Amino acid sequence: MSADAPASPGADVIEVNLTNFQRDVIDASQHMPVLVDFWAPWCQPCRALTPRLEALAADYAGRVRLAKINSDDNPELARRFGVRGIPNVKAFVGGVVVDEFTGVLPDRELHAFMDTLLPSPALPAFDEALAALARGDSTAALGLFQGALAIDPGFEPAVLGRVEALIALGRLDEAQSALDALPYEQEDRARIGALYARIAIARRQPSGDDTDYVGRIARNPGDLAARMSLASALAADERWEKAMEQALEVVRRDRSFDDDAGRRFLLDLFAALGSEHALVRHYRRELATALNR
Numbered sequence: 094m095s096a097d098a099p100a101s102p103g104a105d106v107i108e109v110n111l112t113n114f115q116r117d118v119i120d121a122s123q124h125m126p127v128l129v130d131f132w133a134p135w136c137q138p139c140r141a142l143t144p145r146l147e148a149l150a151a152d153y154a155g156r157v158r159l160a161k162i163n164s165d166d167n168p169e170l171a172r173r174f175g176v177r178g179i180p181n182v183k184a185f186v187g188g189v190v191v192d193e194f195t196g197v198l199p200d201r202e203l204h205a206f207m208d209t210l211l212p213s214p215a216l217p218a219f220d221e222a223l224a225a226l227a228r229g230d231s232t233a234a235l236g237l238f239q240g241a242l243a244i245d246p247g248f249e250p251a252v253l254g255r256v257e258a259l260i261a262l263g264r265l266d267e268a269q270s271a272l273d274a275l276p277y278e279q280e281d282r283a284r285i286g287a288l289y290a291r292i293a294i295a296r297r298q299p300s301g302d303d304t305d306y307v308g309r310i311a312r313n314p315g316d317l318a319a320r321m322s323l324a325s326a327l328a329a330d331e332r333w334e335k336a337m338e339q340a341l342e343v344v345r346r347d348r349s350f351d352d353d354a355g356r357r358f359l360l361d362l363f364a365a366l367g368s369e370h371a372l373v374r375h376y377r378r379e380l381a382t383a384l385n386r
Contacts, residue, residue, distance in 0.1 A: 109161065111169055127158045128159050129182065139179055149207060179195075218238075256288050259271065290364035341376060359376065
């Protein structure tokens, strides 16, 4: 097959040059991962790696494409993608390089490299779980997340989704144990921190009705215990702004109340929503002003 001929349907290994790079790498990577192997005929490690990459493409037939680029014949492509040593393998997904390696990897590491690029087989069950969680059916969501994890036990989004469902069901000890069991190098540290914060918030949820606390505050605006209970009740109902305002008022009135409870609760709310949330940005500034009065 010539380098600029269209790849045949289902072809897993193709030769690529500047002429067909856009079509057979960039465009093709919108539909499946494309591994681009930069090699040269004189390169002995390339000779060792290429047949193993071809075997890898066969193992993942229909789910990955291998594109081979002779870097001697295509120096412009090698320069464009910063190839400084060969063999160099770059993984394209969605038109961009998402991962790469240089040199020869053991077969086990080649498969691990490939697995990180492919969607999890648990994704359909995970999507159903997210939909159930969004409509408030936490029991169904928990079952679906657990089903997704039965398919792919290491699928991090489903692990964290299960924790979210447990929190929604009030099973806080189970949720915390699941987070505690995660390895430190888990990728989504911000999400994990947010879930820990949500557990802390949920543990503060008062047993009374929030109208009771509103009444107490109306009778005595200095009832800071009532304000903290109201803030907790509002947060449990995800009325974040009103919860932040009550906690901030506690800080304004008496920062030392209950061992700085107002500020600590605000920090939990900030962590639960994430640093980019508009409410977090606003109330961080408000908190700084209150602390520096």
